[in-house]
Amino acid sequence: MTALTETHRTAAPSARFANLVPATVAWARNAVANTLPPLVALAILVGIWQLLCMGAGASLPAPSKVVTDTWELISNPFFDHGGTDKGLFWHLFASLKRVAVGFSLAAVAGVLLGVLIGQSSLAYRGLDPIFQVLRTVPPLAWLPISLAAFRNADPSAIFVIFITAVWPIILNTAVGIRQIPQDYRNVARVMRLSGPEYFFKIMLPATVPYMFTGLKIGIGLSWLAIVAAEMLIGGVGIGFFIWDAWNSSLMSEIILALVYVGVVGFMLDRLIGFIAGRISGPKARS
Amino acid sequence: MHAYLSLENVGMEFIRGNTKSVVLKDVGLKIDRGEFISIIGHSGCGKSTVLNIVAGLLRCTTGGVLLENREVDSPGPDRAVVFQNHSLLPWLTVYDNVRLGVDKVFGKTKSKAERHEWTLRNLSLVHMDHAIAKYPEEISGGMKQRVGIARALAMEPKVLLMDEPFGALDALTRAHLQDSLMEIQTTLGNTVIMITHDVDEAVLLSDRIVMMTNGPAATIGQVLDVPLKRPRRRLELAEDPTYVHCRGEVLRFLYERHRHVEAA
Ligand SMILES: Nc1ncnc2c1ncn2[C@@H]1O[C@H](COP(=O)(O)OP(=O)(O)OP(=O)(O)O)[C@@H](O)[C@H]1O
Ligand SMILES: [Mg+2]
Numbered sequence: 275m276t277a278l279t280e281t282h283r284t285a286a287p288s289a290r291f292a293n294l295v296p297a298t299v300a301w302a303r304n305a306v307a308n309t310l311p312p313l314v315a316l317a318i319l320v321g322i323w324q325l326l327c328m329g330a331g332a333s334l335p336a337p338s339k340v341v342t343d344t345w346e347l348i349s350n351p352f353f354d355h356g357g358t359d360k361g362l363f364w365h366l367f368a369s370l371k372r373v374a375v376g377f378s379l380a381a382v383a384g385v386l387l388g389v390l391i392g393q394s395s396l397a398y399r400g401l402d403p404i405f406q407v408l409r410t411v412p413p414l415a416w417l418p419i420s421l422a423a424f425r426n427a428d429p430s431a432i433f434v435i436f437i438t439a440v441w442p443i444i445l446n447t448a449v450g451i452r453q454i455p456q457d458y459r460n461v462a463r464v465m466r467l468s469g470p471e472y473f474f475k476i477m478l479p480a481t482v483p484y485m486f487t488g489l490k491i492g493i494g495l496s497w498l499a500i501v502a503a504e505m506l507i508g509g510v511g512i513g514f515f516i517w518d519a520w521n522s523s524l525m526s527e528i529i530l531a532l533v534y535v536g537v538v539g540f541m542l543d544r545l546i547g548f549i550a551g552r553i554s555g556p557k558a559r560s
Numbered sequence: 561m562h563a564y565l566s567l568e569n570v571g572m573e574f575i576r577g578n579t580k581s582v583v584l585k586d587v588g589l590k591i592d593r594g595e596f597i598s599i600i601g602h603s604g605c606g607k608s609t610v611l612n613i614v615a616g617l618l619r620c621t622t623g624g625v626l627l628e629n630r631e632v633d634s635p636g637p638d639r640a641v642v643f644q645n646h647s648l649l650p651w652l653t654v655y656d657n658v659r660l661g662v663d664k665v666f667g668k669t670k671s672k673a674e675r676h677e678w679t680l681r682n683l684s685l686v687h688m689d690h691a692i693a694k695y696p697e698e699i700s701g702g703m704k705q706r707v708g709i710a711r712a713l714a715m716e717p718k719v720l721l722m723d724e725p726f727g728a729l730d731a732l733t734r735a736h737l738q739d740s741l742m743e744i745q746t747t748l749g750n751t752v753i754m755i756t757h758d759v760d761e762a763v764l765l766s767d768r769i770v771m772m773t774n775g776p777a778a779t780i781g782q783v784l785d786v787p788l789k790r791p792r793r794r795l796e797l798a799e800d801p802t803y804v805h806c807r808g809e810v811l812r813f814l815y816e817r818h819r820h821v822e823a824a
């Protein structure tokens with residue numbers, strides 16, 4: 275008996291260790307399997323681009339030239355020489371700040387309006403046709419109106435973000451609310467849940483996946499719109515940086531900025547996805 | 561003589577566009593406290609409509625429902641419903657699904673510890689105390705239905721309403737749940753209205769079986785007493801003459817006198 279537990283005790287750590295090794299190997303293999311293909315694809319694409327643009331008469335710079343041309347910008351994103359002569363970090367930061375403000379306003383307004391038209395069929399009949407028309411207006415078409423209304427570049431840009439992002443949030447939230455099964459409503463009615471209880475215990479959890487679909491589309495559209503809007507309104511911002519580079523024929527800077535725009539857009543999308551995952555947590559594992 | 565629960569000349573019409581369909585007409589029924597009633601009838605005759613009217617989820621167009629002499633006009637936890645497809649909230653655990661109703665009904669009268677205790681007690685009544693931290697999608701259909709029953713029982717309803725509670729389950733699971741339900745019924749003595757399609761289930765569980773005629777304008781065709789002693793055991797009952805008689809009565813009603821026209 276004692277002998278048995280004794281051998282057991284000595285055997286345990288080595289057994290655990292033996293399990294640890296294959297686990298680490300499996301994890302590493304998994305990580306390689308996920309990161310290797312995109313890296314290879316990227317290398318091939320950059321290689322093709324390099325070959326195409328290497329010649330003397332190429333109209334676009336090759337990747338190697340982009341890096342040498344913009345090395346100063348890449349290596350020091352934080353410089354600030356006053357005015358619009360700032361590092362790329364500051365341009366991106368300014369754009370992100372506008373998006374953050376406009377998008378937050380759109381999220382709040384969008385969810386509230388979505389709840390309204392999802393919940394009340396009268397509001398739905400009244401507002402849905404209007405929303406359907408307004409949402410097809412291209413973001414930049416709002417810019418002249420908002421410039422006229424706000425007489426100021428920054429609030430105009432924020433308004434454009436707002437008006438771009440708000441429609442998918444409204445419509446997806448409304449769809450989410452309208453699909454809440456009648457059974458869940460009946461459960462709430464039998465329990466006599468109050469308005470706020472119904473909102474937090476049933477409506478919100480049932481709608482969260484739909485809301486986040488809207489928020490994800492909204493943040494993508496915001497990022498598309500801000501770059502375009504900043505090209506027109508000027509000031510500090512990644513859109514203006516691109517426009518400025520174009521006016522000075524600095525193609526390499528434009529290409530660098532595009533890479534940053536893409537990466538930031540991707541990260542914004544992932545951020546919303548991450549928040550959605552945290553909020554719905556284990557409840558929405560279906 | 562006042563019945564505990566009474567349906568008085570309940571009629572129901574649905575109006576869609578400009579077509580009016582009469583679903584129920586003159587449904588009258590008196591139910592005593594502690595009685596177990598089944599409603600049986602062909603599909604589409606209006607059984608769920610009757611149950612939803614008692615629950616208060618639908619308002620009848622004529623007549624009314626009285627529970628302890630008070631008119632039923634809205635849903636409430638005193639008439640808890642077990643839905644056919646369990647209707648557990650998928651974002652809440654088994655425990656939290658039951659606790660939601662407990663908090664709502666006993667929020668003012670029981671302390672937090674008592675509510676916790678009460679939630680667990682009801683889950684153990686349906687033999688689900690081993691899975692309180694699981695989410696609905698992680699448990700089987702039979703288990704979900706058990707939790708649905710626990711959620712309804714935990715609200716301590718005056719009348720427990722069940723709309724084909726075992727309709728979606730396989731025969732074995734169904735038998736298990738019927739046994740559990742009988743066991744619970746012995747301890748709690750609830751007043752129950754259950755809708756079913758299953759003749760054996762109706763005879764096994766009920767004190768009275770309410771048989772409905774076919775729609776449109778369905779009503780109660782016959783009410784059958786089931787004078788079987790409790791506790792009832794399904795194996796012994798199979799050859800019991802009373803059981804066989806009751807079963808025959810229901811079958812005759814459903815398949816001779818009120819044969820479903822479209823079912824042929
Ligand atoms: N909201 C409604 N509007 C119009 N007609 C309805 C509505 N609800 C039910 N009905 C009709 O009422 C009749 C009875 O429906 P009900 O659901 O009560 O039948 P049931 O006996 O429960 O059927 P099943 O056994 O299939 O569940 C059906 O013909 C149905 O079409
Ligand atoms: Mg039904």
